[in-house]
Amino acid sequence: MNAYFSNSARTHAEELLPVVIEKPSHYTMSTNDSDDTDRLEQYIRDEKGHLDSCESMVELANWLYANEYFETNDREIPTSDLKEILGDRLEYGVNTLLDHLEGINVVDEVSQGGGRFILHERTGRAFFDPNNREMLPLLEEEISRFLEDLHEQESQAPESEDAGDDKTQSIADGGEIEDADSDETDETDAGGEKEPDDVPTTLREVAAAALDVEVPLEDALTNPTDHIERIIRFDDVVTAVIESDEVGRGRAYEPMGWRNAANKWVLTMTAKARKENESLS
Known part of the structure; x- marks a missing residue:
């Protein structure tokens, strides 16, 4: 578990741009099928040489080795990152290659302690135990930040409304309403569709639409005694805000x-030993 949390401290950029070791002392690259100095490459060819994807397997295994994704040094790489980094360089799909290499004990899928976890995205902390009380202060902090943003934006809203009131007052004082462009056609008369009037345009409206509850937004986020319910509600609200084109944070x-x-992957200890021509016993 501690190993996983140490990994989560790494930035996503570090995972996408692993350090490639140029000509490491422990690395040999064999490109000739008859060259048996690289025991890992030879092993892959012996086991999977009948498959057209064999050379791509060798390339993937060599890349994992050169970038030191080993069981022994706490470096792991997600499938999604392998696809992003190597997808255009490999002739066959990453998932297919990993399945073949896992079947012959060249790579291993790292267990994360469960299929789901609660992620605090601002810090990158992950909680596999939903009853871990350490997550509660983080949740309260995020909710507090959102509510402060909500109230600050609402306190600034009257300024823009006052500008609209000034325009209304000038019309009431004898001003004339500007004529609409004579070239414009009424969308309703032309059979066109009008823009919906109920699209949320404020932070509160976007958040309320995401929750669809009949209580004030503040109560919906802070009152549930079940912290998991509060987490789910907060997650829905912030996701809706991020995806909205009408509001911002x-x-x-x-x-x-x-x-x-x-899913995260490493080169197995056996594969590393073969690569370095070490004893497998």
Whole structure:
């Protein structure tokens, strides 16, 4: 578990751009089928040489070795990152290659302690135990940041409304309403569709639409005694705010909720030993 949390402290950029070791002392690259100095490559060819994807398997295994994704040094890489980094360089799909290499004990899928976990995205902390009380202060902090943003945006709203009131007052004082463009056609008369009037345009409206509850937004986020329910509600709200084209965030807060554990991979100790021509016993 501690190993996983240490991994989560790494940034996503570090995972996407692993350090490639140029000509490491422990690395040999064999490109000739008859060259048996690289025991790992030879082993893969012996086991999977009948498959057209064999050379792509060798390339993937060599890449994992060169970038030191080993069982012994706490470096793991998700399937999604392998696809992003190597997808255009390999002739066959990453999932297919990993399945073949796992079948001959060249790579191993790292267990994450469960299929789902709660992720605090702003800090990257992951909680596999939903009853872990350490997550509660993080949840309260995120909700507090959101509510502060909500109230700050609402306190600024009257300024824009006052501008609209000034225009209304000038008309009431004898001003004329500007004529609509004579070239414009009434959408209703032309059979066109009008823009819906109920599209949420404020932070509160977007958040309320995401929750669809009949209580004030503040109560919906803070009153449930079940902290998991509060997490789910907060996650839905912030996700809706991020995806909305009508509103934005004025403070730093990020989603927090259930996530699926990504499959992560390493080169096995046996494969590393073969690569370095060490004894397998």
